[in-house]
Amino acid sequence: MNLTVMLVLAVVAGAAPSALLVFILERRRAARAQAEWQQALDGSREKLARLPVLEQQLASEQQHRQHSDEHARQLAAEKARLEERVAGQQEKLAFSEHSRAQLKQEFENLSARIFEQRGKQLQEQQQQGLDGLLKPFREQLADFRRRVDQIHSDETRAQASLIEQLGQLKSLNQQMHEDARNLTDALKGQVKTQGNWGEMILERVLESSGLTRGREYDTQVNLKDEDGQRRLPDAIVHLPEGKDVVIDAKVSLVAYERLSSAEGPEERDQALRDHLLSLRSHIKGLDAKDYSGLAGIRSLDFVLLFIPVEGAFMTAMEQDASLYTDAFERNIVLVSPTTLLVTLRTIQNIWRYEYQNRNALDIADRAGKICDQVSLVAESMDDVGDKIDKAQQAWQLTYNRLSRGRGNLLGQAHKLQDLGAKARRNLPSPGDDVDGES
Structure with missing residues (x-):
């Protein structure tokens, strides 16, 4: 490397x-x-x-x-x-x-004439206004008098009618009793026919009572109980203050027919026992229906069990005195055509007095309104008097300024004429009545 x-x-x-x-x-x-x-x-x-x-x-x-x-x-x-x-x-x-x-x-030049004219117009208007205020008062007073006279006349006629109707009660009872006797043979053993006949007698009594259908009573009203089952009372009579009375006319008279036609004592005694037993059985069944729990019934007090034959009712009352008491304890009252008619006439009188009381309340209300109107008229009269006094004072003050007092307008106008002022109209003298048209 x-x-x-x-x-x-x-x-x-x-x-x-x-x-x-x-x-x-x-x-x-x-x-x-x-x-x-x-x-x-x-x-x-x-x-x-x-x-x-x-x-x-x-x-x-x-x-x-x-x-x-x-x-x-x-x-x-x-x-x-x-x-x-x-x-x-x-x-x-x-x-x-x-x-x-x-x-x-x-x-200022025209004040006297205008004020005088306005004063006259004010008096006319005040008079017209007073007439306008008093006219409703007069009309209401006349209407009040007519209504009082009408109520008195209605009450007099109602009393006379009640006396006449009470006189017809006996003949009506005799007629229904005769009808019952004539129909006895046709009703033998026919329960449905008996029910229809009882409803017919009930309708006749209702029509004779003076009550008005659809207002004081209704028939064959279709109602339902809490279980939805249909109930059909023969009649519902309405009372003041929202109360109702149910009338049932479906009682059976088969046993009473046998009692009426019985030939021997044994047959008669047995038919009598059956008649009383039939009534007690119907009372128990009517109590079980409990009409007070039905929708459409208002504050039910009691139920009237209508026995359409006077003899059947009287026989039951004579032979079993406890029957009426036992039924009453169940809020059920046994009635015959006679006692039912008396009861319905009593209810009709209650309604008549109720309507009179309502009219009296209306009259009292109208009387109160009339008193209020009188008070308003009195206040208006005081106001009119004050305005007239003020108008009179204002007129007097203006008149004094025009023709009286020191330095009044007419005096100064006369001095102007004396100085040579020309005018097409003659001036009134100071202190004279002033007329704008002179």
Whole structure:
């Protein structure tokens, strides 16, 4: 190996650590430079990304400035218009002041005549206004009197009608009893026919009671219980204050028919027991129906069990006195055509007094309104009197200034005529009545 190569190798071998150190330092410096460059690049990218936003903000600011300039121009134009209007208003104000002075002079010249004319008109208007206030009062008072007379007349007719209807009660009961006897043979063993016949008798009693269908009572009302089962009461009678009374006419009279046609004592006793048992069975069944739980029944007090044959009712009451009491304990009342008619007539009278009470409340309300109207009329009369007094005082003051007192207008006008002033009309003397048409 030659000497040159060896020297080179020796130099290389001796310089290797230094070269490595230099290389490492260069690498670190390059890395830092690259990191700084990358950071600068990221910042540039961020600024570049914000550039559209900045451009948009710049455009918005420019647009806002344009609007501000336009608004400033509009304000300047508005200011010019306002200044022009102020100048015009000042001219109008000056003209108004001049016109006001002229009008004041003319008003002073014509005040006496105008005030007198207005005084007459005021009196006429006050009279018309007073008539207008009193007219509703007179009408309401007349209506109140008519309603009181009508109620008195209705009550008198109702009392006479009640006496007449009570007189017809006996004949109606006899007629229904005769109908029952005539239909007994046709009803033998036909329960459905008996039910229809009982409903017919019930309808006749309802029509004779004075109650109105659809208002004080309804028939064959279709109702449902809590289980959805259909219930069909024969009649529902309505009472004031939202209460109802159910009437059931589906009682069986088969046993009573056998009792009526029985030939021997044993047959009669058995038919009587069956009749009483049939009534008790129907009472239990009616109690089990529980009409008070049906939708559409309002505050049910009791149920009327209608026995359409007077004899069947009387026989049951005579033979079993506890039957009525036992039924009443179940809120069931046994009724015959006679007792039912009396009950319904009582309910009809209750309704009649209820309607009269309602009319009385209406009358009381109208009377209160009339009293309020009287109070308003009295207040208006006081106000009218005050205004008339003030008008009289103002008229007297103006009249004194015109023709009386020191320095009055008529006296000064006469002095002007004495000085040579010419007028087409003669002036009244001071202290005389002033007529604007003279």
